[in-house]
Amino acid sequence: MKNNIKTILKDMYMIDDSLKKHEKDLIPLIERIIESRPDTKFDKKFAKELRMQLLSNTSSLIAQDKFFKKIINTFKSMANIYKYAGVVGVVVFLAFVGIYTAGQKGINKLAFAPEISKLGSNAFGSLVSQDGKGTDTAQERLGTDQALAESEASMLGSEMTKSARSSIAVPSAGFGGGGGMAVGERMIIPSPIEYNYTYSGEDFELSDSSVSVLRRVKGEVGSSGIVQQIKSMNIGIGDLSSFTNTKIQNLSFYEDKDFGYYVDVNFREGMISIYENWEKWSNPLSRCTDERCYNDNRLTIQDVPSDDELLSIANAFLSDYGINAQLYASPEIIDDWRKVYESTGDESSVWVPDQITIRYPMLVDGEKIYDQGGNIVGLNVNVNVRYKRASGVYNLRVNKFESSEYEAITDVKKIIAYAEQGGMTGPVFYESNGMTNVGENVELGTPEKVMVQIYNYSNGLSNELLVPALRFPILNKSDDATFFWRNSVIVPLAKELIRDAVLPEPRPMPVEDVIIMDSAEPVSPPEGADIIEVNE
Amino acid sequence: MEKSESKIIKKCQSGGTSEFGALYDKYIKKIYDFVYYKTMHKQTAEDLVSDVFMKALEKIDLFDEKKGTFNSWIYRIARNTVIDYYRTKKSELNIEDVWDLSSNENIDLDTDARMKIEKIQEHLSKLKSEQRDIIVMRLWQGMSHAEIAQVLGKSESSIKMMYSRVMSQMREEVVVAILCYLFIK
Numbered sequence: 001m002k003n004n005i006k007t008i009l010k011d012m013y014m015i016d017d018s019l020k021k022h023e024k025d026l027i028p029l030i031e032r033i034i035e036s037r038p039d040t041k042f043d044k045k046f047a048k049e050l051r052m053q054l055l056s057n058t059s060s061l062i063a064q065d066k067f068f069k070k071i072i073n074t075f076k077s078m079a080n081i082y083k084y085a086g087v088v089g090v091v092v093f094l095a096f097v098g099i100y101t102a103g104q105k106g107i108n109k110l111a112f113a114p115e116i117s118k119l120g121s122n123a124f125g126s127l128v129s130q131d132g133k134g135t136d137t138a139q140e141r142l143g144t145d146q147a148l149a150e151s152e153a154s155m156l157g158s159e160m161t162k163s164a165r166s167s168i169a170v171p172s173a174g175f176g177g178g179g180g181m182a183v184g185e186r187m188i189i190p191s192p193i194e195y196n197y198t199y200s201g202e203d204f205e206l207s208d209s210s211v212s213v214l215r216r217v218k219g220e221v222g223s224s225g226i227v228q229q230i231k232s233m234n235i236g237i238g239d240l241s242s243f244t245n246t247k248i249q250n251l252s253f254y255e256d257k258d259f260g261y262y263v264d265v266n267f268r269e270g271m272i273s274i275y276e277n278w279e280k281w282s283n284p285l286s287r288c289t290d291e292r293c294y295n296d297n298r299l300t301i302q303d304v305p306s307d308d309e310l311l312s313i314a315n316a317f318l319s320d321y322g323i324n325a326q327l328y329a330s331p332e333i334i335d336d337w338r339k340v341y342e343s344t345g346d347e348s349s350v351w352v353p354d355q356i357t358i359r360y361p362m363l364v365d366g367e368k369i370y371d372q373g374g375n376i377v378g379l380n381v382n383v384n385v386r387y388k389r390a391s392g393v394y395n396l397r398v399n400k401f402e403s404s405e406y407e408a409i410t411d412v413k414k415i416i417a418y419a420e421q422g423g424m425t426g427p428v429f430y431e432s433n434g435m436t437n438v439g440e441n442v443e444l445g446t447p448e449k450v451m452v453q454i455y456n457y458s459n460g461l462s463n464e465l466l467v468p469a470l471r472f473p474i475l476n477k478s479d480d481a482t483f484f485w486r487n488s489v490i491v492p493l494a495k496e497l498i499r500d501a502v503l504p505e506p507r508p509m510p511v512e513d514v515i516i517m518d519s520a521e522p523v524s525p526p527e528g529a530d531i532i533e534v535n536e
Numbered sequence: 537m538e539k540s541e542s543k544i545i546k547k548c549q550s551g552g553t554s555e556f557g558a559l560y561d562k563y564i565k566k567i568y569d570f571v572y573y574k575t576m577h578k579q580t581a582e583d584l585v586s587d588v589f590m591k592a593l594e595k596i597d598l599f600d601e602k603k604g605t606f607n608s609w610i611y612r613i614a615r616n617t618v619i620d621y622y623r624t625k626k627s628e629l630n631i632e633d634v635w636d637l638s639s640n641e642n643i644d645l646d647t648d649a650r651m652k653i654e655k656i657q658e659h660l661s662k663l664k665s666e667q668r669d670i671i672v673m674r675l676w677q678g679m680s681h682a683e684i685a686q687v688l689g690k691s692e693s694s695i696k697m698m699y700s701r702v703m704s705q706m707r708e709e710v711v712v713a714i715l716c717y718l719f720i721k
Contacts, residue, residue: 038649040572
């Protein structure tokens with residue numbers, strides 16, 4: 001310290017030489033000041049957490065910026081078209097300028113990085129839906145944002161997709177997998193199989209008395225400014241300003257060019273969907289009127305890009321449109337169709353999908369999210385096989401959550417018992433061969449901690465919840481059971497969900513989903529199997 | 537400015553998503569310490585430092601290296617953030633940091649910090665916020681006069697002069713205090 005003080009004094013004397021005569025006073029003064037320096041208690045953990053938060057926000061901000069800049073450029077190019085046609089384009093353009101401006105004012109306005117704010121315990125009320133079933137079913141899930149994204153993905157298919165829908169769709173968990181595939185055989189309705197699940201993993205313990213349940217925060221993200229701008233404009237067909245307490249729910253636009261996109265921004269759900277502007281994605285099959293045309297133009301396995309190429313196309317699209325893939329885990333290709341293709345004797349009879357989904361698993365608090373059936377939830381990018389171009393993005397969402405503590409289940413026996421009943425979706429699945437095949441054994445391995453996405457219905461509204469859960473991997477997935485698509489069984493760790501759960505019942509036959517391919521040669525049904533034909 | 541730091545900033549400004557981490561790593565401790573010296577409260581310092589880096593991230597496009605170093609730029613953000621915090625909290629324009637608050641006020645101060653600064657509190661409290669910053673940056677953070685000058689937006693010579701005067705003023709107070717003590721005794 002003495003050297004340090006000498007340097008300080010030397011500096012001072014250079015400025016004011018007269019201070020030298022006060023050196024005996026100055027030395028203790030400087031010493032006292034230096035000694036009084038408090039310990040700042042710099043917390044490395046705080047620094048690390050802030051760093052993570054900043055970097056995820058950096059990614060979001062820049063991604064967001066890039067995304068909206070691209071959209072604004074699109075509108076700029078559209079502006080001339082609408083110059084004489086009316087004010088609609090200008091309104092929409094201004095609306096997006098509004099979004100863009102809103103996005104610039106605060107990092108998190110439309111940030112896609114997860115953001116969690118903590119609430120008190122049991123803040124979301126009962127986790128069990130008001131109908132008392134505890135968790136949602138696939139039917140119940142319809143009408144939610146997720147279901148919207150899924151249905152958009154599957155329904156806004158190309159002509160080929162329509163064809164594919166004439167067949168039995170692969171029951172993959174894909175969100176927007178589109179296309180599906182068909183087997184050129186006379187298909188019969190699969191019979192349900194009740195699998196017997198047996199836990200064969202290692203012993204484990206659970207000691208946490210509570211779990212953090214997350215609820216997704218939705219609602220009019222950054223839209224209020226846009227509404228004001230739109231309301232202030234006189235479009236000549238009515239006085240929009242006379243409406244009060246207005247909010248924007250949806251905003252859609254499309255690119256009027258070859259391979260253009262249709263973009264839907266759902267402010268209420270905080271979600272953006274991008275898909276093909278079908279008019280601008282030429283499909284030779286749409287002009288086919290006979291089987292020969294279909295056969296000449298249908299895709300073959302050779303048309304399907306390699307996995308590397310698929311990933312490269314998807315990554316490039318996300319990069320081009322400023323969608324930050326770094327917020328997700330490593331992407332995976334949804335290739336259930338390929339398993340069917342490879343397991344079929346006559347591969348020429350298998351319809352190769354026109355779209356393949358690449359899924360980027362969503363990460364919240366470092367955990368992957370699964371649906372109740374044990375499938376990963378994430379951002380989905382569709383790649384058009386014919387044109388080898390990204391054709392859509394689904395489930396691009398604002399990930400803002402509230403967190404609340406709920407009582408956890410720690411009784412391992414109960415958890416295993418629940419898992420052995422098939423977890424949240426029950427034990428029954430459909431087999432492809434139509435044979436009644438009750439009692440097939442399935443082994444469950446040692447579980448890992450994940451989050452499960454469930455929908456809770458309260459006062460007519462659906463809340464998306466992420467609940468800590470255990471994921472039991474299925475160890476002995478049968479190669480023969482083509483349609484046994486499930487990879488894992490999910491058990492939620494919030495006590496209430498298991499305590500109040502009604503054990504799943506066998507599902508009804510999927511009569512409407514099973515359609516016969518008219519062009520296919522009939523095959524003899526297995527003895528005792530029922531055949532139902534459904535004419536289009 | 538170091539060449540590598542300049543490159544990093546340029547990358548940040550042109551959309552390099554991960555580059556900001558390097559700047560953060562370099563400055564987090566310095567800025568945190570500076571903010572702590574002006575608040576003497578860990579939680580408050582952490583909240584304000586979060587704001588500082590958020591602002592730096594949002595505004596990095598506006599940083600112009602021709603006008604000064606990144607070091608001085610982020611220190612200025614930190615200084616202004618602390619001033620805004622106390623002015624908002626106290627609704628008084630002359631409050632710029634915790635030293636400006638009366639010791640009678642009910643303010644959050646870390647106990648050990650309160651004890652540690654006890655001996656110099658009286659002297660530092662009498663200084664203007666800017667003068668205190670000079671002392672803190674020079675004696676607690678070891679910054680050069682040139683660096684302090686950039687943070688405070690003044691010339692190096694004026695900072696040297698201010699520093700000299702402050703030390704002289706404090707010395708006089710100490711001498712007076714000692715004389716008073718001896719006289720009373």
